[in-house]
Amino acid sequence: MAIILRLDRVMADRKMSLKELAERVEISNVNLSNLKTGKVKAIRFSTLDAICRELHCQPGDILEYSEEDGDQTG
Secondary structure, three states: OOEEEOHHHHHHHHOOOHHHHHHHHOOOHHHHHHHHOOOOOOOOHHHHHHHHHHHOOOHHHHEEEOOOHHHOOO
8 A cells, every 4th residue: 555654653753652642532542553553444534633633743744655666557
């Protein structure tokens, strides 16, 4: 997948633990951990909104697009 999750970097910059962010965003530690490690295929806008609110960041700080040679068509 060409979308890279940078949640771990933003959390480290804000010195916020997984447990603390999960409690603030009201999602399980497991779901947040899966999101943090990129083991998800989708994220709800409401979850992204809550994460950005708690980390005082923009969605682009968490999500990054990277072109992959294997996924290009043409």
